[in-house]
Amino acid sequence: MATVRAFRATRFARLIPDVVAPPYDVIDDTLRQELAARNPYNIVHLTLPEGGDDRYARAARLLQHWLAEGVLRQDPDPAIYRYVQRFHDPLSGGTRTRTGYFVLLHTEPYENGVVLPHEQTFPGVKEDRYRLLQATRTHLETIFGLFEDTPAFQEAIADAMWEPLAQVEGDDLPEGSFHKLERLVNPVEVSRFERAFANARVWIADGHHRYETALRYGQTYGADDSPERFVPILLVPLDDPGLVILPxxxxxxxxxxxxxxxxxxxxxxxxxxxxxxxxxxxxxxxxxxxxxxxxxxxxxxxxxxxxxxxxxxxxxxxxxxxxxxxxxxxxxxxxxxxxxxxxxxxxxxxxxxxxxxxxxxxxxxxxPPPLRALQQIASAGGKMPHKSTYFHPKVLSGLILWQVGA
Structure with a gap:
């Protein structure tokens, strides 16, 4: 059902706390200015470009400038990326760890029953993200999805050799105090991981607007199975002990x-x-x-x-x-x-x-809304009222970008 692929991520050559940020949709004007002032290479300069209608073209030029300078670099080989996130749980007061996997997901209309939403979306937000994607031809952030664990998935990760890539930690970091990124590049192990999702469905946790934007982009500019039909996503098993939904x-x-x-x-x-x-x-x-x-x-x-x-x-x-x-x-x-x-x-x-x-x-x-309720509502084709779920923490922006087709 779900089609996932390894990919060549574009990443900061030097990942430091000053270049990362929360996702664009939880950043207000004050926080945006604070993040932008921390570092001229903070990811918000791309995800939330300033200006009028020319801001999308400005983001595209800035992206190309960062690539030319070597601030951002593309990985040489397709990979599956493992992301470990440690954070404070405000509900229990304890510390939790969440583990997910960055992959490319083939975009499917919701009616196909492969990718399942639970939230309403708004046209203005989607148009903004669409124009940014058009201009940059780059997914500057990833969305966040859930899937049911299976024996095939457990077999795929059982003996996988993960190569350390980057790590940032600190109490003042957004979206958790510890972030570690690793990759899997062995073609045999990558193929086994991809096949593990052949019968899977994906529930969108965060990123409904970006998913629908990616679907529109792929249907406009791509053919079935072309790069334009894919979107980068962090996939987390539904039984992961680090899944927290705040009220x-x-x-x-x-x-x-x-x-x-x-x-x-x-x-x-x-x-x-x-x-x-x-x-x-x-x-x-x-x-x-x-x-x-x-x-x-x-x-x-x-x-x-x-x-x-x-x-x-x-x-x-x-x-x-x-x-x-x-x-x-x-x-x-x-x-x-x-x-x-x-x-x-x-x-x-x-x-x-x-x-x-x-x-x-x-x-x-x-x-707090039960995770099982989200799964049942989405599976039945229902939509929750606005602001029903808040997955904590969000996926940190600045770890993974993907240049479409590159």
Missing amino acids: THRVLAESPPGTPAEWQARLQSEFECVPVAHEAVLEQMAQHGGEAIGFVWREGAWLIRPKMYPPVQGLPDALIRLDSWVLHERIMPALGYTEPQKRYTRSAQDALESVRTGAAQAAFLLN
């Missing part, structure tokens, strides 16, 4: 219309509302096994639990049980919200503090 909480600028008594009256037919102290919301949510959403306003807080999950025609059961779906499709409409102004945060303490200080009027605290 994304909602912080609202307004309270629901009416009084708390009226809010409860609107909810009571379908939900239980259990009063709880602000400082106990997270603890109580954990004790309810992930089946309660925290609702906080300045004068109080509730745990909101659905009394039942009525089936919705055409939607998978895993989706209608998902916190973000229950919140946006059931709880918020029942409370009287229509299009409230809101922001998203992965910090529950940030959400609580915003309400406490009056910077926000209300907040909803969500549980």
Whole structure:
């Protein structure tokens, strides 16, 4: 099913902390300026070029300049790249390690059932990434996908000889404190690795916009199996112990219309509302096994639990049980919200503090979405609401680039 290939990556000749960055879509203007100021060769100069409509051409010229200078170099032989990432887990407080493999993935329309999405995408973001890809003919970052481990995959990696390539570490690094890159170049071992995915499906974890951009690019400029039809991806087994999904909480600028008594009256037919102290919301949510959403306003807080999950025609059961779906499709409409102004945060303490200080009027605290739910929803063709998943950490940008066809 999935077609994966080894490739000749383009990499920094000297990988140092000052040239790497988080992925483009989690960088705001302030962070972009900070990263750009660290080093004239920081990857954000390519992934988030400045300027008007000429910024894409400027990124292409800059890329060629870095290649000519030898700042970036292309590896001589096709390889599979192993990436080990060590990081702090904010949910457990411990340290985790995640291991994935950079390969090229043949892009397939979603309806083929080979590559499975779980998020909605937005046209403006895709157009921006498409114009950058057109100008540079280079995938400047990789996407992130998941696959089910198999005996064939375990056999492929069992005795593989991985050559060390680069390593960066430090507490101030983005996306983890330790990053190690290795490669596999032996043709026999590479072929065994590629064949291990012959019956695999890939679930997109991060990079839906870039995947759909790559699919469009390949369909426009390539033929089936041509280089244009491939995209670089980090593949991580679904059972990897380093897979962490953080919850994304909602912080609202307004309270629901009416009084708390009226809010409860609107909810009571379908939900239980259990009063709880602000400082106990997270603890109580954990004790309810992930089946309660925290609702906080300045004068109080509730745990909101659905009394039942009525089936919705055409939607998978895993989706209608998902916190973000229950919140946006059931709880918020029942409370009287229509299009409230809101922001998203992965910090529950940030959400609580915003309400406490009056910077926000209300907040909803969500549980981490189960990885199995993502797999089930995507497999059934469902789409989660916006900002339902946040895989932590992201794939570090600046490790791997791929010049299409080179």
